[in-house]
Amino acid sequence: MSNLEVAQVLLPGGAEAEMDAVVLDYEGRFLRRKRLETKAGLAFVVDLEKTTSLEDGDALELGDGRRVAVRAAPEEVLEVRGVLPRLAWHIGNRHTPCQVCGDHLVIRRDPVIRHMLEHLGAAITESERPFTPEGGAYGHGRTHSHEHGATAHAH
Missing domain, CATH: 3.30.70.790 (UreE, C-terminal domain)
Structure with missing residues (x-):
């Protein structure tokens, strides 16, 4: 798991239409640390400071600066x-x-x-x-x- 990208930054309302996205249900959008995979197949780990409710339209910023949109399933x-x-x-x-x-x-x-x-x-x-x-x-x-x-x- 050490070679996976890590997202430690949540950008409220920071999603853009053309971004790759994770599609999560209501329960799945309540997390602190979890391995996720985008629609395009990019696997990464979310590692937030505290358990957080992600909202449709938020974005997660990966360590390399790329952003992944959060979408409600x-x-x-x-x-x-x-x-x-x-x-x-x-x-x-x-x-x-x-x-x-x-x-x-x-x-x-x-x-x-x-x-x-x-x-x-x-x-x-x-x-x-x-x-x-x-x-x-x-x-x-x-x-x-x-x-x-x-x-x-x-x-």
Whole structure:
């Protein structure tokens, strides 16, 4: 593994359309150290200072200066429509990651949550698409994240 390139720098929002990319699902974009392979077949190791939530459109900078785009992989999700504030409250109350779109919410497929939402009057559509849920309170992503500026919350 010593001859693999190493990425120790995350560039938030630094991806460009023509860059080689790694395509990772929601779980796969939460990492600290991991071997990855790009769409073009370049193997490298991500070795970040702390566990980080990578976002679609970020870039990883390799030791030689090349950049690799981070892309969200399509996943099995549920598109949720209805009275969105009420439905979002119930989804959040169960600590379920949720992507907020203009006229619907998106969550990963979960039969228990689906049943609850249908009981609340939601219209559910199954889909396969990239899943990029909202970050946590104060912009901290899941548990850890890259920083995008000062927040009102400190640990």
